[in-house]
Amino acid sequence: MTPITVTKASGEKESFDENKLRRSLNSAGADQQIIDRIINVISEILYDGISTQEIYKRAFRLLRQYSDRSAGRYKLKEALLELGPTGYPFEKFVGELLKRLGYQTETGIVVEGNCVSHEIDVIAEKDNKHFMIECKFHNRKGHKCNVKVPLYIQSRFKDVERNWSSQPSHEDKQHQGWVVTNTRFTKDALQYGKCIDLKLLSWDYPQNNGLKDLISKVNLHPITCLSTLSKKDKQQLLQQNIVFCQQLCENDKILTSIGLDSRKKNQVLKEAQDICNTNKNEMTK
Structure with missing residues (x-):
């Protein structure tokens, strides 16, 4: 089988490495069964020159179907990029x-x-x-x-x-x-x-x-990992010096201060608690 070339964000080209994708999913806390399912789907959509960003987006959407906690952790690199616009x-x-x-x-x-x-x-x-x-x-x-x-x-x-x-x-x-x-x-x-x-x-x-x-x-994840928060919500929290999911877990009134209703607030808290809880077992849907 001819190796598939992927295009990195820098424009550099390299061969697609399935093991690299497996390691990143495993680091996010996904179990082997979930990883195998995602790899099977990703393998079907690969084409020569595909961007690493497209692979990431596909894998993230699939992972989120199985586990909000793993999806949030898998999003870590992107989440750090979202900590702006200031440093x-x-x-x-x-x-x-x-x-x-x-x-x-x-x-x-x-x-x-x-x-x-x-x-x-x-x-x-x-x-x-x-x-x-x-x-x-x-x-x-x-x-x-x-x-x-x-x-x-x-x-x-x-x-x-x-x-x-x-x-x-x-x-x-x-x-x-x-x-x-x-x-x-x-x-x-x-x-x-x-x-x-x-x-x-x-x-x-x-x-x-x-x-x-x-x-x-140390299990320290930024609020920008949370898919239940909009970009506007995240910016409002960052402006209040709320940077970590742990801060939301410790004081849920913070979410009320940015205008979230009780339903939305509970969704965000559940996701934040899932990401912060390292001992929680993965649940598949």
Whole structure:
């Protein structure tokens, strides 16, 4: 059988990899029976040059027929892209993610450097380590952070580090700069970051410890995963600094504040609770 070529969001071409699709469905929590059903349907609609976006949309619609929870998790990459149009919700998302991983965090902090002051997206501390973290949000698939981004962030970090190192409270602390993006880095950016010990964190980098892996580890999913919310509803919530499904589970009055009636509110809460509940068994229809 002739291999099917798929077109990525960046325009790059690659061979269709069934195992890659299986892994993404499995990571979303779908059981083997559901995965097999979806793969069978997707295999029937494949054609040479099909976009990865079309495959994703088809798989998402099928998965949603079986499990809202798995569908919401499968939508994670798209959901991160929807955190815009400003980068602030993504900064808050990163800060909370690190907090759940055991860091002390602050967001939107002005820090004095040796030469000038800097507004830093996230400051994080853990043990004797102190981190300056810049978040690069993109709302377009296929966009990559090139080497100019870590070059710029490293120069800011070095100015801040010089000031930190002069303070007695930082005498025994290790300092490091980070760049976090919801998309990917170019090869040059990754090479530069590794060379100068600037930590880079993207959708799938470092391998097995990228954003998608860390989010699954702490079960932190953005409200943009929810299919029961309209785009307008999501924007209203983001404007109120409501970024996580967990926030809705903890305070359902938030949904009343954006004008949802009781029926709609219950639908949203059920989906949010399903996504947040890692121990819930998958139910097939």
